Amino acid sequence: xxxxxxxxxxxxxxxxxxxxxxxxxxxxxxxxxxxxxxxxxxxxxxxxxxxxxxxxxxxxxxxxxxxxxxxxxxxxxxxxxxxxxxxxxxxxxxxxxxxxxxxxxxxxxxxxxxxxxxxxxxxxxxxxxxxxxxxxxxxxxxxxxxxxxxxxxxxxxxxxxxxxxxxxxxxxxxxxxxxxxxxxxxxxxxxxxxxxxxxxxxxxxxxxxxxxxxxxxxxxxxxxxxxxxxxxxxxxxxxxxxxxxxxxxxxxxxxxxxxxxxxxxxxxxxxxxxxxxxxxxxxxxxxxxxxxxxxxxxxxxxxxxxxxxxxxxxxxxxxxxxxxxxxxxxxxxxxxxxxxxxxxxxxxxxxxxxxxxxxxxxxxxxxxxxxxxxxxxxxxxxxxxxxxxxxxxxxxxxxxxxxxxxxxxxxxxxxxxxxxxxxxxxxxxxxxxxxxxxxxxxxxxxxxxxxxxx
Amino acid sequence: xxxxxxxxxxxxxxxxxxxxxxxxxxxxxxxxxxxxxxxxxxxxxxxxxxxxxxxxxxxxxxxxxxxxxxxxxxxxxxxxxxxxxxxxxxxxxxxxxxxxxxxxxxxxxxxxxxxxxxxxxxxxxxxxxxxxxxxxxxxxxxxxxxxxxxxxxxxxxxxxxxxxxxxxxxxxxxxxxxxxxxxxxxxxxxxxxxxxxxxxxxxxxxxxxxxxxxxxxxxxxxxxxxxxxxxxxxxxxxxxxxxxxx
Numbered sequence: 001x002x003x004x005x006x007x008x009x010x011x012x013x014x015x016x017x018x019x020x021x022x023x024x025x026x027x028x029x030x031x032x033x034x035x036x037x038x039x040x041x042x043x044x045x046x047x048x049x050x051x052x053x054x055x056x057x058x059x060x061x062x063x064x065x066x067x068x069x070x071x072x073x074x075x076x077x078x079x080x081x082x083x084x085x086x087x088x089x090x091x092x093x094x095x096x097x098x099x100x101x102x103x104x105x106x107x108x109x110x111x112x113x114x115x116x117x118x119x120x121x122x123x124x125x126x127x128x129x130x131x132x133x134x135x136x137x138x139x140x141x142x143x144x145x146x147x148x149x150x151x152x153x154x155x156x157x158x159x160x161x162x163x164x165x166x167x168x169x170x171x172x173x174x175x176x177x178x179x180x181x182x183x184x185x186x187x188x189x190x191x192x193x194x195x196x197x198x199x200x201x202x203x204x205x206x207x208x209x210x211x212x213x214x215x216x217x218x219x220x221x222x223x224x225x226x227x228x229x230x231x232x233x234x235x236x237x238x239x240x241x242x243x244x245x246x247x248x249x250x251x252x253x254x255x256x257x258x259x260x261x262x263x264x265x266x267x268x269x270x271x272x273x274x275x276x277x278x279x280x281x282x283x284x285x286x287x288x289x290x291x292x293x294x295x296x297x298x299x300x301x302x303x304x305x306x307x308x309x310x311x312x313x314x315x316x317x318x319x320x321x322x323x324x325x326x327x328x329x330x331x332x333x334x335x336x337x338x339x340x341x342x343x344x345x346x347x348x349x350x351x352x353x354x355x356x357x358x359x360x361x362x363x364x365x366x367x368x369x370x371x372x373x374x375x376x377x378x379x380x381x382x383x384x385x386x387x388x389x390x391x392x393x394x395x396x397x398x399x400x401x402x403x404x405x406x407x408x409x410x411x412x413x414x415x416x417x418x419x420x421x422x423x424x425x426x427x428x429x430x431x432x433x434x435x436x437x438x439x440x441x442x443x444x445x446x447x448x449x450x451x452x453x454x
Numbered sequence: 455x456x457x458x459x460x461x462x463x464x465x466x467x468x469x470x471x472x473x474x475x476x477x478x479x480x481x482x483x484x485x486x487x488x489x490x491x492x493x494x495x496x497x498x499x500x501x502x503x504x505x506x507x508x509x510x511x512x513x514x515x516x517x518x519x520x521x522x523x524x525x526x527x528x529x530x531x532x533x534x535x536x537x538x539x540x541x542x543x544x545x546x547x548x549x550x551x552x553x554x555x556x557x558x559x560x561x562x563x564x565x566x567x568x569x570x571x572x573x574x575x576x577x578x579x580x581x582x583x584x585x586x587x588x589x590x591x592x593x594x595x596x597x598x599x600x601x602x603x604x605x606x607x608x609x610x611x612x613x614x615x616x617x618x619x620x621x622x623x624x625x626x627x628x629x630x631x632x633x634x635x636x637x638x639x640x641x642x643x644x645x646x647x648x649x650x651x652x653x654x655x656x657x658x659x660x661x662x663x664x665x666x667x668x669x670x671x672x673x674x675x676x677x678x679x680x681x682x683x684x685x686x687x688x689x690x691x692x693x694x695x696x697x698x699x700x
Contacts, residue, residue: 001483001640002640002641004639004641005640005642005643005644008641009642009643009644010645010646011645012643015647018647019651022651026626027622031598033599036600036602037602039602040602041604043601043602043603087557128514135561153566156692192592214458236511240482242673249488262623278673303695310548311600313629313632313648314641314644314648317647317648325581346487348504348638349641350641350644351634351637352633352634352637352645353587353588353634353635353637354587354592354630355588356587356598356600356628357628359591359598359600360600372501372502375502375503375504376501376505376506376507377504378504379504379505383506386506386638386661388503388504388640390504391503391506391636391639392500392503392636393508394498395495395499396500396505396508396509398494399463399494399495399512400494400515401498402492402493402494402513403492405463405494405495406492429639429640429642429679430639430642432643432646433646433647433649433650433677433678434649434674434677434678434681435643435676435677436677436682437464437468437673437677438468438678439466439467439468440467440469440471442470443467443470443555444461444465444466444470444473444474444489445461445466445491445492445493447473447474448489448491449468449491453473453474453477453489454478
């Protein structure tokens with residue numbers, strides 16, 4: 001059984017929770033649908049976004065250097081990191097130079113990718129997440145289960161319990177407004193105490209050297225308002241040519257992600273405030289390799305909206321933690337394989353090839369098609385499941401020989417069960433919730449031969 | 455016009471009545487139908503499971519079996535679209551040079567090629583339409599709920615020609631049923647969970663039958679219905695389109 005199948009089985013054992021999780025995420029998918037259907041030119045926008053991304057990643061060096069030039073002229077410091085380790089070191093060096101002890105962070109998947117928070121904590125720097133969902137996860141000591149909705153798998157009663165312990169809220173009170181106020185009050189202290197601010201980057205505009213951070217809580221703005229140093233970290237695919245491109249992506253991002261016309265805050269950062277320092281760290285960490293991989297280069301078009309995750313019927317029923325990579329769903333299956341097939345091939349089974357992901361993706365990434373391609377790679381990489389291989393080889397043998405196929409059916413009919421090649425282990429798996437189909441008394445082939453098809 | 459009837463492996467073995475209905479329906483519309491003997495499998499299960507190369511010989515066999523027909527028509531959207539999309543790669547041929555160019559799912563064939571607008575069919579029952587993923591998102595038998603495009607449905611158009619029928623759709627109109635070929639075995643827990651949810655959604659429409667253009671999805675849901683003794687049945691759309699007053 002694949003690592004995903006194992007974890008999924010465990011998650012699904014709690015059917016009530018599975019149904020709740022599925023509905024919560026389907027609700028987001030439906031909001032996305034309503035928003036998309038409210039924009040008549042939606043499909044044209046997706047097509048343009050996809051082509052614009054293709055253009056940008058095809059000229060990545062050009063746009064990144066343009067961005068660097070303009071950002072530097074604006075007074076920001078631009079750093080380049082080839083991998084996670086270098087990224088962490090650059091960030092830590094900046095913090096150290098300013099004697100920083102308290103980092104206030106807005107949500108960034110890149111920092112998860114690089115393992116920044118544990119890296120800093122080992123070195124005595126406290127990193128506080130200021131996004132509410134991320135803060136809940138930090139209290140719980142677990143990673144986000146979703147890239148946009150980090151705590152979507154947690155029920156409010158559970159949040160109440162955690163806050164009782166961490167923030168001394170009233171026992172038993174799980175009123176969302178009450179809990180949000182409590183978090184806000186506590187975070188206020190963190191905002192005031194912070195000496196370094198960190199944000200991710202949704203879009204870096206090459207033509208101006210500015211970058212854009214989208215949040216719903218205003219926590220990025222709050223976080224960057226007090227400290228003297230702002231460090232923004234970005235994957236190098238985040239660069240967009242200009243404001244026309246930005247306008248296009250901004251129209252698509254929040255509609256796709258959460259079904260909002262736009263995020264509550266779309267914050268533009270162009271130059272450091274007087275007396276403040278602004279640092280931008282541009283990270284490769286494997287992205288150049290993706291650029292050279294024609295089957296999967298489209299992954300660099302990703303806006304990280306999470307819509308493919310929300311629509312994925314497998315993800316909705318199995319939860320973010322059933323995937324071994326830190327990003328779940330179709331995007332995570334693919335990015336995990338690009339990171340390390342050896343480590344993350346256990347997620348490739350988590351797909352029925354329903355293709356809903358490819359249909360919702362605002363950049364028209366061929367997510368399902370790429371999962372199909374990864375499956376073809378498993379055997380050459382010696383990562384295919386031996387059970388599946390056994391079934392397929394048996395199937396191939398029988399199907400290539402019609403006489404064998406039809407006698408297998410006869411044998412199966414007599415034994416009133418599936419032929420041996422299907423029987424091997426897999427019968428149990430089919431039988432966990434389903435009856436096996438009965439063979440017909442005669443195949444269509446036999447009927448035709450006997451002239452019974454009229 | 456000579457049509458070669460493509461009968462996928464599990465229809466041959468488990469649902470031959472779907473093949474019979476396909477034959478009847480096509481001949482009743484004046485089509486010259488032939489069934490090339492000894493068909494087995496198109497190779498989709500191997501390919502979707504990650505062993506595409508193991509489908510090459512099956513593709514060659516299919517190509518050979520159907521080379522003398524103007525059209526190839528099959529009652530399974532998923533198998534048809536596999537042939538259509540993957541055979542050119544498997545056979546290393548241009549699309550127009552192989553079967554892919556001449557193969558149609560039967561509803562697609564009735565609707566788009568024959569342009570049927572009248573049927574002598576009678577089915578006085580409530581049915582819930584199963585919009586299968588491959589039928590909808592790969593073969594474009596209708597507009598998927600995710601896409602912003604004019605709503606259309608080949609299946610519903612055809613069912614509207616049936617006398618006495620009442621047609622419904624589940625609330626999640628095109629959510630996957632969880633079959634997914636080898637997925638149903640490799641990820642059995644998730645597959646069953648999705649299937650149960652889907653069957654319940656179909657039941658909530660008040661329909662007596664779930665119908666669709668993919669026997670594989672129907673087989674998966676039928677397995678769940680029979681295990682849980684649920685009050686609904688499955689029927690391939692072709693059987694309904696070929697149903698007549700007795």
